[in-house]
Amino acid sequence: MTDTITKHVRPSLQQIKPYIPGKPIADVQRELGLADVIKLASNENPVGPSPRAQAAIQAALADLHRYPDGGQLELKKELATYHGVSEDMLLIGNGSDEVISFFCATFVEPGDEIVVPTPSFSEYTFASTVMAGKTVEVPLREGFEYDLNDFADAITERTRIVFLCSPNNPTGTYIRQADLESFLQRIPADVLVVIDEAYNEYVEAPDYAQGLDLLKKGHNVAVMRTFSKLFALAALRIGYTIAKPEIVSFVNRVREPFNVNHLAQVAAIAALHDEEHIQLSRRVNSEGKRALYAGFDRLGLRYIPTETNFVLVDTGVDSKEVFQSLLRKGVIIRDGAFFGLPTWIRVSIGLPEENERFLQALETTLHRLRTTAR
Ligand SMILES: Cc1ncc(COP(=O)(O)O)c(C=O)c1O
Structure with a gap:
């Protein structure tokens, strides 16, 4: 049986x-x-969590019998202003883990490839494997430094997504602005580069590549951020991506209508503004x-x-x-x-x-x- x-x-x-x-x-x-x-x-x-986020959750408890806002409109409005992008460039997930799965569900057919650094966060491989995709691992160099030439060399006709994690988990190393820009100029137009910036808000290095700057310059990148790290809402599961509207509109097709709960949405808005x-x-x-x-x-x-x-x-x-x-x-x-x-x-x-x-x-x-x- x-x-x-x-x-x-x-x-x-x-x-x-x-x-x-x-x-x-x-x-x-x-x-x-x-x-x-x-x-x-x-x-x-x-x-610990932001006191303002905790207060927002407290205030929202009376609404628990209602479904959350499936379009996440308030949060998108806040994030759009915060990042200087349009609302149709935002897609919110049940943690950035879910956003990683969304990208693979959108772009990876069986046998397609994703390119990832190693060592790095394991969810990229997980999400691609679920879609029967293959993972091409690119080892980081001495001192776990990125050499983006190695990533460009790993791209084949089957490559659908290059996942870059910057700063990288578990190494803490990062991609420099100049390196990212020249890399993006070199790669094929049909390959999406997803930059996972889960630790972005902790960065102190002045030459760190802000994926968002390159997205705003028109490059083919999707930036991923999360409320789990500096914004201290890991238990609520909320993360997001910023990408070109045409990419967001397709990725949005694999999203369940109520993927992000109400408490997470109100807490995220409050945490974002708790200076x-x-x-x-x-x-x-x-x-x-x-x-x-x-x-x-x-x-x-x-x-x-x-x-x-x-x-x-x-x-x-x-x-x-x-x-x-x-x-x-x-x-x-x-x-x-x-x-x-x-x-x-x-x-x-x-x-x-x-x-x-x-x-x-x-x-x-x-x-x-x-x-x-x-
Ligand atoms: C690089 C990286 N991306 C994504 C995540 C997952 O974040 P989330 O809690 O938003 O799913 C983590 C969590 O440790 C991480 O290290």
Whole structure:
């Protein structure tokens, strides 16, 4: 019986490896019997949600019996003004994860190709594989730096989308303005370049390529942003893309009518305008970044300078062991094995006391692992 049902499961789904999210705090508390656990594993904003967003949600609770605005008109109006684009250039998703799926559902037929950096965010491959597409991986260069020539060289007649993640997860490295512009001039007009800028609002580098500037110059790019990171609304699931109206109108065809819930829409509008929360979030991140750098320098560890709210650092030992050891001390991080980097870990930048606790736990862990390795 099972055999007859499963035999019709689409073959491309056999290749899909389940996404492994950062371990939730409650799981670690339960499994290890720990009361005090901190999570620096999912690049969340440690400051917490914007008070203005929380108030907007409170005010919207009485409307929960109504369907959300399927056209997301208010939010689109706000985002259009915020970014200086027209409303028909915006498409909002249940997290930018959903927007990635939309792009693949719109453009990828079986056997078509997407080009992605590696290591990078795994959702591009996931979404393309669901559509029976192939992923062409382009390794980042020394120091996990982008060389966009490698991406241009990877494009074939079957390429439908080039996904660029800038700043990139898990490396924190980014694409420079001049490089992106010359890359876009080189690639075929029928290949869409999607730039995932989930960490855009954390960027400090002056030469960072703002995908939106290039879109406004007429280039064939779609920019993706999210409310999950600096805007601190990860639980509500809301992200969006900005692209040419003709692209948006087709991508919109694969969108369910009520894909973004009402609370997410009102909270996003409020968070977008909460300057105090935005500034505080940026400051905490910038200071936390420098504290982590100083700690890694003290421990003699190589790290990759980051433009995001996380840092990739080489522990020089088995990162799975580091992960387990930190877990026992109530600190959740990501081990690099998932990204094909077996001695690296990725740690999200936390509040000052969380960064300090992580560094102390790391120091004790490395001391033990280095001693036993001898
Ligand atoms: C590069 C990148 N894109 C997209 C996402 C997903 O964002 P969302 O929560 O909007 O689905 C993440 C989340 O970690 C990410 O790192």
